[in-house]
Amino acid sequence: MNPRYLLLALVLILGLAPLALPPYYVTLLNYIGLYALVVLGLVLLTGVGGMTSFGQAAFVGLGAYTSAYLTTAEQLPAWLAWAGSSPWLSLLVGVILTASVALLLGALTLKLSGHYLPLGTIAWGLSLYYLFGTLESLGGHTGVSGLPSISLFGLLLDKGEKIFYLIWVILLVAIVITQNLLNSREGRAIRALKGGQLMAESMGVNTFRSKMVIFVISAVFAAISGWLYAHTQRFVNPTPFGLNMGIDYLFMALIGGVSSVWGALLGAGILTMLKQWLQDLLPHLLGNTGNYETIVFGVLIVLLMQRAPGGLWPMLVGWLPARWKMRRAAPAVDLNAAALPRRELPAHGQKILEALHVTKRFGGLVANNDMSLAVHSGEILALIGPNGAGKSTLFNQLSGVDTPTSGDVLFMGRKVNGLSSRQVAHMGLSRTFQHVKLLPEMSVLENVAIGAHLRGRQGVMAAALHLERREEAELLNEARRQLERVGLGDCLYEQAGSLALGQQRILEIARALCADPCLLLLDEPAAGLRLKEKEALGVLLSRLRSEGMAILLVEHDMDFVMGLVDRVVVMEFGQRIAQGLPEDVQKDPAVLEAYLGGVE
Amino acid sequence: MNFQIAMLLGQDGMTNGAIYALLALSILLVFTVTRILLIPQGEFVTYGALTMATLQAGQPTALIWLLLGLTLIDCLLDLWAAARANRAFAFPKRILFKLGYALLIAGLIRTLPLAELPMAIQALLTLALVVPLGPQIYRLVFQPIASASSLVLLIVSIAVHVSMVGIALLLFGPEGARTAPFSEAGLELGPVTFNSQTLWVLAVSLGLIVGLYLFFERTLYGKALRATAVNRMGARLMGISPTLAGKSTFLLAALIGTLSGILIAPITTLYFDSGFIISLKGFVGAIIGGLVSYPAAALGALAVGLIEAFSMFWASTYKEIIVFTLIIPFLLWRSLTRRHVEEEE
Numbered sequence: 008m009n010p011r012y013l014l015l016a017l018v019l020i021l022g023l024a025p026l027a028l029p030p031y032y033v034t035l036l037n038y039i040g041l042y043a044l045v046v047l048g049l050v051l052l053t054g055v056g057g058m059t060s061f062g063q064a065a066f067v068g069l070g071a072y073t074s075a076y077l078t079t080a081e082q083l084p085a086w087l088a089w090a091g092s093s094p095w096l097s098l099l100v101g102v103i104l105t106a107s108v109a110l111l112l113g114a115l116t117l118k119l120s121g122h123y124l125p126l127g128t129i130a131w132g133l134s135l136y137y138l139f140g141t142l143e144s145l146g147g148h149t150g151v152s153g154l155p156s157i158s159l160f161g162l163l164l165d166k167g168e169k170i171f172y173l174i175w176v177i178l179l180v181a182i183v184i185t186q187n188l189l190n191s192r193e194g195r196a197i198r199a200l201k202g203g204q205l206m207a208e209s210m211g212v213n214t215f216r217s218k219m220v221i222f223v224i225s226a227v228f229a230a231i232s233g234w235l236y237a238h239t240q241r242f243v244n245p246t247p248f249g250l251n252m253g254i255d256y257l258f259m260a261l262i263g264g265v266s267s268v269w270g271a272l273l274g275a276g277i278l279t280m281l282k283q284w285l286q287d288l289l290p291h292l293l294g295n296t297g298n299y300e301t302i303v304f305g306v307l308i309v310l311l312m313q314r315a316p317g318g319l320w321p322m323l324v325g326w327l328p329a330r331w332k333m334r335r336a337a338p339a340v341d342l343n344a345a346a347l348p349r350r351e352l353p354a355h356g357q358k359i360l361e362a363l364h365v366t367k368r369f370g371g372l373v374a375n376n377d378m379s380l381a382v383h384s385g386e387i388l389a390l391i392g393p394n395g396a397g398k399s400t401l402f403n404q405l406s407g408v409d410t411p412t413s414g415d416v417l418f419m420g421r422k423v424n425g426l427s428s429r430q431v432a433h434m435g436l437s438r439t440f441q442h443v444k445l446l447p448e449m450s451v452l453e454n455v456a457i458g459a460h461l462r463g464r465q466g467v468m469a470a471a472l473h474l475e476r477r478e479e480a481e482l483l484n485e486a487r488r489q490l491e492r493v494g495l496g497d498c499l500y501e502q503a504g505s506l507a508l509g510q511q512r513i514l515e516i517a518r519a520l521c522a523d524p525c526l527l528l529l530d531e532p533a534a535g536l537r538l539k540e541k542e543a544l545g546v547l548l549s550r551l552r553s554e555g556m557a558i559l560l561v562e563h564d565m566d567f568v569m570g571l572v573d574r575v576v577v578m579e580f581g582q583r584i585a586q587g588l589p590e591d592v593q594k595d596p597a598v599l600e601a602y603l604g605g606v607e
Numbered sequence: 608m609n610f611q612i613a614m615l616l617g618q619d620g621m622t623n624g625a626i627y628a629l630l631a632l633s634i635l636l637v638f639t640v641t642r643i644l645l646i647p648q649g650e651f652v653t654y655g656a657l658t659m660a661t662l663q664a665g666q667p668t669a670l671i672w673l674l675l676g677l678t679l680i681d682c683l684l685d686l687w688a689a690a691r692a693n694r695a696f697a698f699p700k701r702i703l704f705k706l707g708y709a710l711l712i713a714g715l716i717r718t719l720p721l722a723e724l725p726m727a728i729q730a731l732l733t734l735a736l737v738v739p740l741g742p743q744i745y746r747l748v749f750q751p752i753a754s755a756s757s758l759v760l761l762i763v764s765i766a767v768h769v770s771m772v773g774i775a776l777l778l779f780g781p782e783g784a785r786t787a788p789f790s791e792a793g794l795e796l797g798p799v800t801f802n803s804q805t806l807w808v809l810a811v812s813l814g815l816i817v818g819l820y821l822f823f824e825r826t827l828y829g830k831a832l833r834a835t836a837v838n839r840m841g842a843r844l845m846g847i848s849p850t851l852a853g854k855s856t857f858l859l860a861a862l863i864g865t866l867s868g869i870l871i872a873p874i875t876t877l878y879f880d881s882g883f884i885i886s887l888k889g890f891v892g893a894i895i896g897g898l899v900s901y902p903a904a905a906l907g908a909l910a911v912g913l914i915e916a917f918s919m920f921w922a923s924t925y926k927e928i929i930v931f932t933l934i935i936p937f938l939l940w941r942s943l944t945r946r947h948v949e950e951e952e
Contacts, residue, residue, distance in 0.1 A: 059758050061765070115938045122644055125761055126890060127938055130931040133887070137927045250883075254765055261762065297776045305770025312763050313751050 021175050025168035033167045035279065037239060040174040043275035044232040046259045047181055047268065048225025053257070054265035055189065056221045057201035058117070061253040062128030063229045065135040066105050068248025070230030071237035072139055073101035075151040080144075094157045098234045102227055109226035110219065117218045132250050139245040150244025157238045170239050177235065181228055182268055184471045188224075191470035192463045192482060195453055197221055199446060206444035209406065210522060211432035211461035220467050251301075258308055264318030273320050278304070340452065340487045340499065344480035347462050350435060350523045352555040353419070355385040359526045359557040360405065360436070365414035367400055367581075374400040376581040377414070382526065387548060387558040389568045389589075392578035393601060398561045399441060399530065401578070405559070406438050406528055407431035418526070433461060437524035439515035441531050441561075447504025451495060451514060454503045455486040458521030489517040494543055509536040513544070520551075527551070529560040533567045545571050569593065577601065616916045622805045622874065623888075624912020625812040626652075626867045630889030631908040632819065632901060633863040638893070639836035640856045642757045643749060646764045648889060649882025650771040651737060651864025656872035657775065657879065659733045660784035665722030669778045670736055671713045677743040678709040684747070712736060726789060730869050734862070741861025742854040749857075750850055768883065775879035783881075788873040808870045815863065816905070832856065884927070888915070894934050897941065 025033050045063050053059050077083065077090045077097040090096045116127040140148045156165040157173065164170040188194050196217045199207040204214045237243050255278065263274020285300035293299055315322055353359060360382040367375040374397045382388045390398050403409040405416055407428035416424045423431055437458070445454050459482045465475035490496055493513050498506065503514060512532055519527055533541050541564070548558060548571060562568050568575065569589045577585040577598050585595040592598055630648055637645040654670065661668040682702045689699045712735055721729070748767055752759060790803050823829035835842040835852040843849055868877070875881075892908025911930060918929040 053758075057758070059761065115935060119938065119941055122757060122761060123894070123938060123941070125758070126644070126894060127934065129887065130891065130934050133884075134928045134931040137925075137931075141924045141928070254769060257762065258766075293777060297773075297781065299773055299777060301769045302773035302777070305766040305768070305773065308766035309748050309763055309770075312755070312759055312766070313748075316755070316759060 018179070022172075025171045030167055033171055035283065037167055037171055037174055039272075039276050039279050040171075040178050041232045041236050041239075042256065042259060042279060043272045044174075044178050044181055044235075045229045045256050046263070046271040046275050047178070047185060048228035049256055049260040050265055050268060050271045051185055051197075051221045052225040053260060054267070054270070055198055055201065056218060058218065058222070059125040059257070060128040060222075060225070061125055061250060061257060062112075062132035062135075063225065063256045064248045064250065064253035065132040066109065066226040066229035067233035067236065067252075068135060068139055068243075068245070069105045069108060070098075070101040070233030071243045071248065072145055072151075072233075073097060073104055073230075074234045075154055075237050075243045076145060078155055079151055079153055094155060094234070094238050098231070101230050101234055105226050105230035106223050109223045113219045113222045117222060118215060128253070129250060132253050136245055136249045139248060146244070148245060150242060152242040154238055154241040154243070156241065164238075167239070170235070174235055174239075177231060178272075181231075182272075185224075185268055187473045188467065188471045191473075191475060191479060192456070192460060192465065193217070193220070193467050193470045195449075195457050196460060198449060199457060203444060203446050205408070206440065207457065207460075209408070209428045209432055209438055210457050210518070211429050212457070213429060255304075258304055261308060261318055262311060264320030264322075266317065267320050270318050270320035273323075274318065277319070340483050341480040342484065342487075344477070344484035346488075347459070347481050347485050347523070350525060352525055353384045355555055357384050358382075359384050359419060360559065361417040362401070362405065363415045363417065365401065365404060365411045365416065367397075367404060367409070368412045374581050375404070375411070378578070378581070378583055380576050380583070380586070382557045382559045384525065384557045385552055385555050386574065387552050387560065387572040389572040389575045390559060390561045390578065391563070391565075391568060391575060396578040397581040398578055400581075402438075402528060402530055402561060406436060432522065435523075435525040436528065437519035437522040437526070438528035439512065439519055439530055439532060441534075443508065443511045443515060445503045445511060445514060445518075447502065449503055450500050451490065451503050451506065452483060452486050452499040454514060455490055455518045455521050456482050458489075458518035459485050459523075461522060486517075486521055489520045490514075492520070493517045493547060507535075509540050512536065513540070516544075516547075524556070526557045526559070529558065529562075531561055531563065533562055533564045541567055612920070616920055617913065618802065618805050619919075620913035620916030621909070622802075622808045622871070622912070623915060624909035625808050626871055626885070627888045627892050627908035627912050628905040629812050629815060629863050629867050630886055631892035631896065631904040632816070633860040634886070634889050634893045635896065635899075635901060635904050636819075636832075636836075637856050637860050639899070640832055641745075641749065641753070641760075641853050643760045643764055644757075644890075645857075645860055646761075646883075646886065647744070647768040647771050648860060648864050649884070649886030650768060650775065651741070651861050651882070652868040652871070652885050653775055653877050653879060653882040654737045654740070654771075655733055655865035655868025656786070656877040657779040657784050657868075658736055659729060659869050659872050660786050661779065662721045662724075662729045662732060663786055665720075667716045667721065668736065671716050673774060673778065674736060674739060675709050675713060677740065677747065678705050681743055681746055682706060708739070726787070733869055734865055737865040737868075738858065738861045741857040741859075741864075745853045745857040749853060753849060753853060772880050772883070775882075779879050781879065783876040783878045784872070785876045786869075786872040802874075804870075804873050808874075811866065811870055815866070819859075828855065888912075888930060891930065891934050895937050 024036060028036070045067055049060065049063060074094060074097040077087070077100060078094055080091060083091050087100075090100045112127070112131060116124045139145055145151060156163050157170065158164065159173065162169070164173055189198065196207060196212040196214070197220065199212060200214060200217055207214050233248070236247070259274035259278045260271060261274070262277055263272065264270030282300055285303055289299040289303075290296045311318070358381055362378055362380050365375055365378045366373065378401055380388070380390070390401070392398055400409065404411050404424065407423060407426050407430065411424050415422055418431065418434055418436060421434070423434070462485070463478050463482050465478050469475040487496070487499060490499060493516055495510060495513055495517060498510075503511065506514060512535060516529065516532060533544060536544060545567065552558060560572070572589060574587065575589050575592045576583060577592060577595070579601040584597045584601060585592050587595075630652070634645055634648055637643055658668050658670055682705055685699045685702055690696060715732065716736070724732075744767060748763060749760070752763065788804050789807050823833055831842065831847045832852055832855060834845065835847055835849065839849065842852070871877070888911050889908055891911050893904045895907025895910070896902075896904030911933065914933065915926060915930050918926050922929065
């Protein structure tokens, strides 16, 4: 069954609802819509980006109070007077204000590790709440009343069943925008935030920017919801913007299913209905009135997290018969899309990467001592050595993940130590990881397309409105081309996590190639590969070499290394003990001693 | 502001700061050992204070039902686990101990003339009632998801907080409570009079901090907990049970929280929902300490208490705003001194 029909049915039902339902339910639906808009932002932030916020209610409050103040104040400062004339203008001010606050708070907390953000959100959520309650000009705890209704094309939306349409249209537009954004180049970067930040940075993604993008979007959704709320109620006071509501928003997202856009709607619906029902029921059971529904909510969340941490939406989808299921619309490749422009590869034999006397100390431990090596274009250099020799440490310093204590790393003659892995990626270095780093839930094609991140230009706005479809098609086509090149052309649409380990390593090479690099750093590419796969990998690497690519690889499989590479550098205890042609290195006494022990 | 007022505010700030410091330490302890940010820490404070007040009013507190209920669920889970185990069914004998304890306390609460008891006995009874909730909550809520991501743990922690506030409203009612002071005497030092309760708070806090220090430096259990905090997997391989570590830290957290509640109940009126703000101020202290350093967290929490007291004087309505915006400069500082991209665990 086509998901479009379901969506159409939903729109139809919603469109008719106010005509058929009594006003009480229309009001309830209005609330569900308002809440779902906030929760949608949380799905983006928490479910997709892996960041938790308890402060969304404060953003709702910012939107609501900005509009309330501007549209009711008797004397606005002259430079702001224009904003008080219509709720639409005050919405603009509210959104700008909220986005600025979100940018400031994001700058403070988003670079920090996981739990600072939620704690930070709790703190400023409370601060803003108290601020609403304290500021005289915002009416203190009594609030602001007498807000005008919103008018649209001359139609005054002064009744619940009229504003209903505005609320739900805005919500549906927000859902569409969110889904568009997630299915794009920017969206892939955002989806990599949860569990793939190191990898994404190495592919040139600015993860901080991606975090900021979804943080601001979620804040703006919340502010718009607040604006709608304020002009639906035509009255605001601090209570609905307190931390308790912030917690409720998060609970809605969790109950519905925090990783899916429709979970937001489901969660907002369930929690709102449940709250109504419990508020009627519990006082009867317990004999006196109070907010006892919180007990049930708390226990419910605990059980949910223990039993079904994914929320209810994935469970519901799981129960549906297979043919009904909305196949996650994996973007298909347009084979006719134009090829992306390519980097001009340096002339054959030119020095690409050079390490000069690189030393790395971790406290007293010297992991790399005075290491020097050079890689030229059209050459494969192998870095070998026993376990613990410091190969991966050196790799990290070459690729910008780590900085040498002393010594220099030169890339195309430019000093790169101290630069981030993102900047190094920009210059044409691409790498794979010793422990495979990919996004298991995403399709193979999309995983590889992350590699092409730097070859696209279109930003968030274009993605949200799907104005970048041509570039997107080109990026995906490039990913397909690279996948076919490495021999994974048959599993474009499979989940990356379902591949065998060897295939996942190959996928990483395709991803690295997608960046169109001039230097490829491969960390144990042949580990876990079967013989045939190894042979194919050898052929691929030889072909890349003949095209002029420079390749540096760390590898333990000596048969693979010795038959393939041009030169070998051998490390032991952080130092270079030998370098040269494979056959010479094999006879080197120092190497023999390192690998086999001394000759007695 | 003259010297007199400054001393008074300072005293106030020190008292609150000492409590925040205790909470910050316990929050930090729980976090490092279990990765759980214990938001419900403040609920132990209110449970302690309100239970003490109920006992002093001579009423058998309804809290005993919560204790009995949780004990019962705990025992049933034990039985269930024993029945599902592969080996032959072995009756888990600790059930008898757990049930016996809960029934004994229930019996005591029902029969003793609560209002006439000496204050020390009332305080002991309060501890006996509230502290077991700590390990029970760990057992029922966190143990099944001990290996979940820290964000899941945080969310569950919030959920527990939300439930506990609701339960507090159910058990203790919406009225605030204040208990009788430990002693009436005050200490006069020159022009300044120290409130005796302030001295109590400072003395007990100091005692607890020294006690914790000794526990962690000198005893095997303490060292085991520290080992768990440093490296969970390593500690586990050395035979330290993560479950035991979790339960003991929750026990300590509940003990510290309840004791704090008993200590401040004579000075501050606490309501069923006061715990959150209190523990958040402990969190501000812990964040100032970077969620790693115990002395920095304690000092940070003390500073929070003092700043709170003085901002009450200068800008009383903005008190909470000032305290909670306080963490922003620290977050900024941390954010600027950090440079690497972090991988999620």
